[in-house]
Amino acid sequence: MSNAEVVDGPSPVAGRRRRRVVLTVLAVVLVAAAVLIVRPIVRPALPPLPAKADAIIQLGGPGNRRMTALELGRAGRAPVVAISVSEAELAVAGWCDDGNFRGQPVICFHSEPFTTRGEARSIAQLARQHGWHSVILVTSTDQAARAVLRVGRCYDGSIYVATAHLPWYHWPVQVVYQAAAFVKAYTFQRSC
Secondary structure (H helix, E strand, O other), rough: OOOOOOOOOOOHHHHHHHHHHHHHHHHHHHHHHHHHHHHHHOOOOOOOOOOOEEEEEEOOOOOOOOHHHHHHHOEEEEEEEEOOHHHHHHHHHHHOOOEEOOOOOEEEEOOOOHHHHHHHHHHHHHHHHHHHOEEEEEEEHHHHHHHHHHHHOOOOOEEEEEEOOOOOOHHHHHHHHHHHHHHHHOOOOOOO
16 A cells, blocks of 8 residues: 555646636637627617608717707708606706797607616607607617617617717716616516
8 A cells, every 4th residue: 555645536737627618618708798798889780860750859868969869850850859858957948848949849758767768668658649650769879779679669660760979988887887788678677
């Protein structure tokens, strides 16, 4: 009988290899998931805008959305611009009261909850009230694909998207926020 110890189980070399393989597979899965989630946030596939729609709808959020929506309205892309406003904004936006902003017919609406999902529900309700069959959503690039997903769950008409400029300093936070919001929209909140 020898004095050498008998070691049961895998060798330290085999354990390091297995750990390296697991970490490599995990890294590949995480990179693939990031690419699948980030792609529609950074470069969403959007159809071209129609010459005319029934309404232009500005969603709430960062970026120069209101100016983009009103420019589309002045260009004759739709007879009315609907603007999603916060509760505080609704209270002080006097131009919402008369339904006109610098000659452009506007409808201001506040959604409860004040989220993309809440806005989608409000858009469906406005579309039923006004007979809209096609809308142009105005949002920023990062929210465009998710906005189409959310609104499409509540509204049966044609949905187009015009994107407003989002300043570079908003992008890091928005990519993380939108990625989490996409996961929520595809897992926990799958209905209108």
